[in-house]
Amino acid sequence: MAASGLTVSVVGTGYLGTAHAAGMAQLGHDVVAMDVDAEKIASLSACELPFFEPGLGALLRKGVESGRLRFTTSYDDLAGADAHFVCVGTPQAPGSCAADLRWVEAAFTELADRLSGPSVIVGKSTVPAGTARRMADIVARRTDQVEVAWNPEFLREGHAIEDTLRPDRLVFGVETPRAEKVLREVYRTVIEEGCPVVVAGYATAELVKVSANAFLAMKISFINAIAQVCEATGAAVLPLAEALGYDDRIGPRFLGPGLGFGGGCLPKDVRALYACASELGLEDVAAFLRQVDVINLGRRDRILSLGRELLGGSYAGARVCALGAAFKPNTDDVRDSPALAVAAGARREGARVVVHDPVAVDSARRARPDLEYADSILTAARGADVVLLLTDWTEFEDLDPSVLTPVVRHRNIVDARNLLLPTRWRASGWNYRS
Numbered sequence: 001m002a003a004s005g006l007t008v009s010v011v012g013t014g015y016l017g018t019a020h021a022a023g024m025a026q027l028g029h030d031v032v033a034m035d036v037d038a039e040k041i042a043s044l045s046a047c048e049l050p051f052f053e054p055g056l057g058a059l060l061r062k063g064v065e066s067g068r069l070r071f072t073t074s075y076d077d078l079a080g081a082d083a084h085f086v087c088v089g090t091p092q093a094p095g096s097c098a099a100d101l102r103w104v105e106a107a108f109t110e111l112a113d114r115l116s117g118p119s120v121i122v123g124k125s126t127v128p129a130g131t132a133r134r135m136a137d138i139v140a141r142r143t144d145q146v147e148v149a150w151n152p153e154f155l156r157e158g159h160a161i162e163d164t165l166r167p168d169r170l171v172f173g174v175e176t177p178r179a180e181k182v183l184r185e186v187y188r189t190v191i192e193e194g195c196p197v198v199v200a201g202y203a204t205a206e207l208v209k210v211s212a213n214a215f216l217a218m219k220i221s222f223i224n225a226i227a228q229v230c231e232a233t234g235a236a237v238l239p240l241a242e243a244l245g246y247d248d249r250i251g252p253r254f255l256g257p258g259l260g261f262g263g264g265c266l267p268k269d270v271r272a273l274y275a276c277a278s279e280l281g282l283e284d285v286a287a288f289l290r291q292v293d294v295i296n297l298g299r300r301d302r303i304l305s306l307g308r309e310l311l312g313g314s315y316a317g318a319r320v321c322a323l324g325a326a327f328k329p330n331t332d333d334v335r336d337s338p339a340l341a342v343a344a345g346a347r348r349e350g351a352r353v354v355v356h357d358p359v360a361v362d363s364a365r366r367a368r369p370d371l372e373y374a375d376s377i378l379t380a381a382r383g384a385d386v387v388l389l390l391t392d393w394t395e396f397e398d399l400d401p402s403v404l405t406p407v408v409r410h411r412n413i414v415d416a417r418n419l420l421l422p423t424r425w426r427a428s429g430w431n432y433r434s
């Protein structure tokens with residue numbers, strides 16, 4: 001890709017910031033990425049990714065070796081850039097559904113205190129509506145040279161590079177032509193390749209992101225709600241979802257019934273949106289969105305109860321094999337992971353739970369040291385009274401009942417992601433539930 005000659009800074013080198021920084025270098029910009037965590041910066045400078053993301057390690061190395069991507073722990077090193085992207089975390093605030101904005105505020109304040117020449121600070125973090133306006137006020141009190149824009153990210157874990165270099169759309173929340181011009185220059189090659197750009201005000205740009213995630217969450221909870229109706233009526237949800245998906249207006253994606261959504265975005269964004277609606281006095285809207293969360297969390301109980309039924313009514317003293325810890329395949333992320341929640345639930349009810357995941361064992365062990373972990377499916381399944389298949393890794397799709405049969409104690413399996421062929425497992429003498 002052609003060099004565009006801009007200097008870009010990135011504040012916060014978590015998942016989003018690292019992918020964005022490496023992507024910006026790949027687009028030909030000179031990038032300096034900053035984080036207050038010296039350990040993280042040291043490992044990124046040595047081209048080591050502190051998390052798992054397909055292809056990102058290679059892109060990071062390419063950027064660093066080309067000299068276009070540097071890392072620092074000091075805000076002072078960011079001063080000359082044309083655009084500063086704020087990619088810090090906005091986790092759910094402790095004891096509340098609202099987003100914790102302290103890192104966003106710190107980044108805007110620290111930047112504004114140091115910038116003297118014309119530049120744009122671009123928020124990418126997911127924030128409640130009204131944040132960009134507040135950040136613009138913070139900046140305006142310190143300098144009149146610096147503008148604020150909001151450019152939400154839509155990164156899917158496992159697809160971070162594709163989503164950075166070839167996004168479905170770009171959203172620019174801007175208030176001046178200059179800020180829009182800088183953003184168009186930053187993304188010039190992406191736009192030339194045909195990516196649509198939606199230009200809007202701050203609040204719209206902020207809301208696009210949470211609305212997109214709330215919609216995806218709603219679609220998953222919708223099919224999971226219908227799955228309950230199917231169970232109660234003897235209908236089959238998989239062909240039903242297939243039939244719905246052929247309708248162009250509905251589409252087949254995010255209609256996979258099962259254990260429901262988790263991760264660092266969907267749950268947090270739905271909760272932030274209903275907290276925001278409730279604060280605005282929009283109680284009907286808040287109740288509607290809250291139900292998406294309630295149905296989703298209910299899936300975890302349902303899967304636990306299927307396992308309990310197979311065990312004859314109780315987990316106490318049972319040996320459980322949990323396949324999957326990550327919230328979805330192709331990531332080692334276990335934040336709000338439905339898989340880990342179910343494994344922990346079985347443990348709480350008195351089972352001995354052994355978890356296997358192709359890449360997330362280390363992160364799961366840090367999050368739930370009370371569970372046991374195994375580095376292979378067969379080790380995890382040895383002596384199991386029930387197997388719970390909880391994350392839809394392709395590695396698990398190929399599970400062969402004849403391989404598991406000799407190692408388990410009882411042939412019970414709950415397929416929480418509808419990954420396996422029920423007829424094949426039943427024909428091998430397994431009690432199969434999904």
Ligand code: UDX
Pocket residue numbers: 153154155156157158213216220253254255256257258259260261262263264265266327328329
């Ligand atoms: C999501 C959005 O897709 C992305 O645009 C946004 O920027 C960040 O949040 P991500 O958190 O990586 O990305 O996860 P995603 O691929 O969207 O999956 C979310 C969850 O939904 C996973 O737990 C997945 O297992 C679940 N899911 C997905 C289902 O339960 N059923 C489905 O049909 C699809």
